Amino acid sequence: MKAFQEYYPDNLSHCYGCGANNEHGHRIKTYWDGDETVTRFTPEPYHTAVPGYTYGGLLASLIDCHGTGTAAAAMYRQEGRAMDSLPAFRFVTGSLHVDYLKPTPIDVTLEIRGRIKEIKGRKVVVEATVYANGVATARGEVVAIQMPDNFGAAA
Amino acid sequence: MKAFQEYYPDNLSHCYGCGANNEHGHRIKTYWDGDETVTRFTPEPYHTAVPGYTYGGLLASLIDCHGTGTAAAAMYRQEGRAMDSLPAFRFVTGSLHVDYLKPTPIDVTLEIRGRIKEIKGRKVVVEATVYANGVATARGEVVAIQMPDNFGAAA
Numbered sequence: 202m203k204a205f206q207e208y209y210p211d212n213l214s215h216c217y218g219c220g221a222n223n224e225h226g227h228r229i230k231t232y233w234d235g236d237e238t239v240t241r242f243t244p245e246p247y248h249t250a251v252p253g254y255t256y257g258g259l260l261a262s263l264i265d266c267h268g269t270g271t272a273a274a275a276m277y278r279q280e281g282r283a284m285d286s287l288p289a290f291r292f293v294t295g296s297l298h299v300d301y302l303k304p305t306p307i308d309v310t311l312e313i314r315g316r317i318k319e320i321k322g323r324k325v326v327v328e329a330t331v332y333a334n335g336v337a338t339a340r341g342e343v344v345a346i347q348m349p350d351n352f353g354a355a356a
Numbered sequence: 357m358k359a360f361q362e363y364y365p366d367n368l369s370h371c372y373g374c375g376a377n378n379e380h381g382h383r384i385k386t387y388w389d390g391d392e393t394v395t396r397f398t399p400e401p402y403h404t405a406v407p408g409y410t411y412g413g414l415l416a417s418l419i420d421c422h423g424t425g426t427a428a429a430a431m432y433r434q435e436g437r438a439m440d441s442l443p444a445f446r447f448v449t450g451s452l453h454v455d456y457l458k459p460t461p462i463d464v465t466l467e468i469r470g471r472i473k474e475i476k477g478r479k480v481v482v483e484a485t486v487y488a489n490g491v492a493t494a495r496g497e498v499v500a501i502q503m504p505d506n507f508g509a510a511a
Contacts, residue, residue: 215404217411225402247380249370250448256372257449258420262413293405294412298453 204230205238205270208284213291213348218266229263231270231315238271238315238327244307255305260339263313264329265297268343271315272325276347279320292325292345305331305338323347359385360393360425363439368446368503373421384418386425386470393426393470393482399462410460415494418468419484420452423498426470427480431502434475447480447500460486460493478502 206219206229217226231240242263250256272292277284305311312332319326324346331339361374361384372381386395397418405411427447432439460466467487474481479501486494 213406215407217403217405218413220404223402223404225400245380247378248372249375249378250372251368252370256417257452258373258413258417261416261420261452261454262411265413265416294456296453296455297412297416298451299416300451301449 202232203284204232205274205284206230208289209291210289213289216266218262219270227262227266229266229270231267231274233274234314236316238267238274240267240270240313240315241310242313243310246307249307250304253307255307255311255333257299257301257339260301260305260331261297261299261341263311264299264331264339264341265294265343267313267315267329268297268327268341269294269345271317271327271329272343272345275317275320275325275327288350291348293348295324295344295346297341297343299339299341301339303336303338305333309333318342357387358439359387360429360439361385363444364446365444368444371421373417374425382417382421384421384425386422386429388429389469391471393422393429395422395425395468395470396465397468398465401462404462405459408462410462410466410488412454412456412494415456415460415466415486416452416454416496418466419454419486419494419496420449420498422468422470422484423452423482423496424449424500426472426482426484427498427500430472430475430480430482443505446503448503450479450499450501452496452498454494454496456494458491458493460488464488473497
């Protein structure tokens with residue numbers, strides 16, 4: 202099964218969080234799991250807040266790209282279109298909110314689970330929760346906006 | 357002039373965003389500028405959203421650590437204490453919100469300017485704005501909470 206991000210057009214695959222072409226980046230991969238979406242990510246040892254715990258900025262980044270990926274997949278699903286059909290749906294982040302519920306351990310694979318709260322016009326609102334060992338440690342919301350057609354076209 | 361982060365205790369200097377001891381991290385440096393705080397940061401070429409623009413997750417990370425650093429400095433200032441006096445004030449992020457106002461170019465030094473909105477008990481609320489070439493491209497709010505005394509003590 203291909204991840205959402207593997208359907209992104211080549212010129213939009215440079216994102217530090219989710220671009221398959223960014224060799225320095227996180228290259229997250231997101232999939233459907235019923236009506237939810239799932240990303241699994243193992244932090245690097247240096248992604249620390251304080252030793253033993255994951256940096257909150259990384260969690261914000263994961264929630265961000267999980268959110269825009271989920272938004273695209275949700276739009277394809279709503280329109281009954283395959284993710285490799287054109288024109289491609291791609292989203293930018295209008296706003297990002299994260300509540301840090303408790304410290305997130307760093308030595309485990311984190312699971313980010315997304316839920317679509319709203320689809321309205323070119324806007325999709327995604328709620329995403331970060332789990333470590335099955336415990337919710339952060340909860341975020343991404344307001345994703347469909348990208349203008351010419352965004353990133355120069356690449 | 358030393359940056360706020362240079363006063364962090366050694367065991368709390370491992371943060372990926374702002375820890376002087378994290379050689380893989382962003383190592384941001386924040387200073388007072390009157391009643392505002394300022395961080396300047398030049399993204400790496402691979403910190404891309406789409407080519408030519410800065411990744412929003414990086415901006416969230418910069419706002420996050422700028423916010424916790426500003427919170428600590430504000431608390432020292434309110435109590436009339438030098439930043440190298442003990443016990444050290446250090447903050448964790450309770451919540452983070454970012455509104456992305458427009459695409460942020462990647463090939464410039466970004467300026468993050470912070471303003472203290474509220475100090476109440478162990479909580480400090482910081483508003484932070486990201487400027488590129490003098491234009492505000494993102495605006496965030498960090499609710500910073502004073503760290504429990506034993507946080508990170510194991511390091």
